[in-house]
Amino acid sequence: MTEKQFISTVKYVASTKPAFLLSEIAVYLDDQKTVDQMYASLLPHLADLGLAAKKIGEDYEVSRLLPSPAYCLNAAEEQRVSEYLELRTIPPALEEAIGQYITRKTGKDWSDPVILERLRRAIVAQKDDYWKPTNKRSLQYTKGYSVLGYLAYHFPVYFMQTRQLFAELARDGLLKREMTILDLGTGPGVIPLAVADFWTCLGTARATVFPVERSKEHIEAFTHLVKSVATKDSLVTIKPALEADITSPGDVMLPEHVDLMIFSNVLNELAGLPVAARADIVMKYADRLAPDGTILVVEPAEEATSTSLRVLSLVLKKRGLSIYAPCTFVWGTNCTSDRCWSFQTAPSIRPTRIMNTLAACDEPFRYVNTDIKYSYVMLRKDGKTRSPCHLPKGTNAMRLSRIHLNVGRRITVVAAKMSEDLGDNETHMFRLCDGSAEKPVYGVLPVFHITQSNRDLVSAPYGAVLELRNVLVRYNPVHDAYNVLVSRNTQINTTGNRAV
The missing domain is CATH 3.40.50.150 (Vaccinia Virus protein VP39)
Structure with missing residues (x-):
């Protein structure tokens, strides 16, 4: 029996009873293995199978592991x-x-x-x-x-x-x-x-x-x-x-x-x-x-x-x-x-x-x-993400991988805020990423352009996903990077991130 078949057998037996001894698996095996050998084969898979094993005398008891509930702050x-x-x-x-x-x-x-x-x-x-x-x-x-x-x-x-x-x-x-x-x-x-x-x-x-x-x-x-x-x-x-x-x-x-x-x-x-x-x-x-x-x-x-x-x-x-x-x-x-x-x-x-x-x-x-x-x-392991982002079909947001084709134009982008403020007293600047960019992209907001509709670029937490509407694309040859310029006419919204 291959290791894959052995693990499948353990998984099947675990689905039929809440706990069992590894020696009980022996009757399903074509080749004879000691319980220590079976335990060694099972050990790397216990967490994924949601099982626990403990030694009982010369044997091992395998049982379903009930996950502890999440702890939510009151x-x-x-x-x-x-x-x-x-x-x-x-x-x-x-x-x-x-x-x-x-x-x-x-x-x-x-x-x-x-x-x-x-x-x-x-x-x-x-x-x-x-x-x-x-x-x-x-x-x-x-x-x-x-x-x-x-x-x-x-x-x-x-x-x-x-x-x-x-x-x-x-x-x-x-x-x-x-x-x-x-x-x-x-x-x-x-x-x-x-x-x-x-x-x-x-x-x-x-x-x-x-x-x-x-x-x-x-x-x-x-x-x-x-x-x-x-x-x-x-x-x-x-x-x-x-x-x-x-x-x-x-x-x-x-x-x-x-x-x-x-x-x-x-x-x-x-x-x-x-x-x-x-x-x-x-x-x-x-x-x-x-x-x-x-x-x-x-x-x-x-x-x-x-x-x-x-x-x-x-x-x-x-x-x-x-x-x-x-x-x-x-x-x-x-x-x-x-x-x-x-x-x-x-x-x-x-x-x-x-x-x-x-x-x-x-x-x-x-x-x-x-x-x-x-x-x-x-x-x-479960695919869970902090900021799931589901763009509506037909959205007009531009991938940052295509930003080089839009220098001098006003566009809409959806991207995560991936830095603290990199600017100075006169200009705020933040790294932006949507998972597609080939070169660095920065959101740039002069202090005198801050409005209620665009201040989320400054106030949103690190990692927050933002929608930036009506930003102007510029290329920075010194740093081989792109800037999206935020003005008074720019609308910025967070996309459902948790507060920090």
């Missing part, structure tokens, strides 16, 4: 989330735990001048490495002062931006009442700690987080931070970090049915791997994703890294995953992503005490990291 929770996002500092207990860990690791108080100077050198070295060409970066952050520098400089911003992403997931109804979260490449625990922090906004939702990390130094920092801030009555259970390389996890016991899978600031560090190999890594873990689960990939907003994420997301789309957000493919086509530099921003955080102390030197700007800018993609 009015009180929405208010708590809004107030939570206004906070611009990491929790005091977490900031204190970072300082304590640096002190413990170095044997001197973190504010000792010698320790501060070593931290400064580590931060500068990391930043210099970050700005190298992609194929020449090392970006390890895995040993000694590189880990301590990461905690002092990068950790607070990554923690705070994760708050923003969880708020989007919550408001989109992508969280569940009971969740299993897999954090691949957890580092010192940014994601698990952010989960525990954000879930305080939720009344009854529960989550179990499984972190995976290859660096012993990061796992040590992770363990210290989690123990320092964990509370007994938390709605979130953070499992001990599993020591494994996400490119080759070996036989570590990962959860079989994952509701949220996160790759945060990790895939870009695999600079030696081509995009197809990075897609292979994501797809390998996607086998464990629940049918209604979400994969979140987050990367820094730096141009090469951000653009590379868009390329990766299209490769994953071709591999069978659907892009939930932020991209919308208005015409059902794929865009040309090699020039797609698209990222989101959020209000800057306040510098931590450690940052301020590090900045008490001749070059303070080097050691204060407060800007939140990030690129992300949310992927699904």
Whole structure:
């Protein structure tokens, strides 16, 4: 019997009874397999089949897995989330735990001048490495002062931006009442700690987080931070970090049915791997994703890294995953992503005490990291999208792939707003994409042309789909891009996007 036939047999038996033992399948098989062999064959398909398996003595019990219902925010929770996002500092207990860990690791108080100077050198070295060409970066952050520098400089911003992403997931109804979260490449625990922090906004939702990390130094920092801030009555259970390389996890016991899978600031560090190999890594873990689960990939907003994420997301789309957000493919086509530099921003955080102390030197700007800018993609198996766009038949909207034929003309376009404001005090400018453009397209709105009928270009959230009526097409030869000029006579409407 082939593997396909074996899986079909399991699927049939599962449809006839809510639970069964794998040994019961043996009577249907032409060739004899042990229950361990059958389990190994079934394991990659459990999530897709909506099944769970657990060992019972020498056998395995397979049962239907009832999906946990979506967690919808009530009015009180929405208010708590809004107030939570206004906070611009990491929790005091977490900031204190970072300082304590640096002190413990170095044997001197973190504010000792010698320790501060070593931290400064580590931060500068990391930043210099970050700005190298992609194929020449090392970006390890895995040993000694590189880990301590990461905690002092990068950790607070990554923690705070994760708050923003969880708020989007919550408001989109992508969280569940009971969740299993897999954090691949957890580092010192940014994601698990952010989960525990954000879930305080939720009344009854529960989550179990499984972190995976290859660096012993990061796992040590992770363990210290989690123990320092964990509370007994938390709605979130953070499992001990599993020591494994996400490119080759070996036989570590990962959860079989994952509701949220996160790759945060990790895939870009695999600079030696081509995009197809990075897609292979994501797809390998996607086998464990629940049918209604979400994969979140987050990367820094730096141009090469951000653009590379868009390329990766299209490769994953071709591999069978659907892009939930932020991209919308208005015409059902794929865009040309090699020039797609698209990222989101959020209000800057306040510098931590450690940052301020590090900045008490001749070059303070080097050691204060407060800007939140990030690129992300949310992927699904079920085809669900944040902003479904169904153009009426016979619409007169122009595909952006044909914009070069309409220079000097006024047209109507339907496209997603794929950047924050790239303009200045006199002119607003936003990246636009409908999934068909071959060259970058920007919506340009001079301040003196803002009216009630066109201000949605400015006020609509990142990723919102807009209809822009009566815009003038111009070509920008300096940047080899196109501008659609918005005037007082332009009508702009959103197309049913959720509020953020």
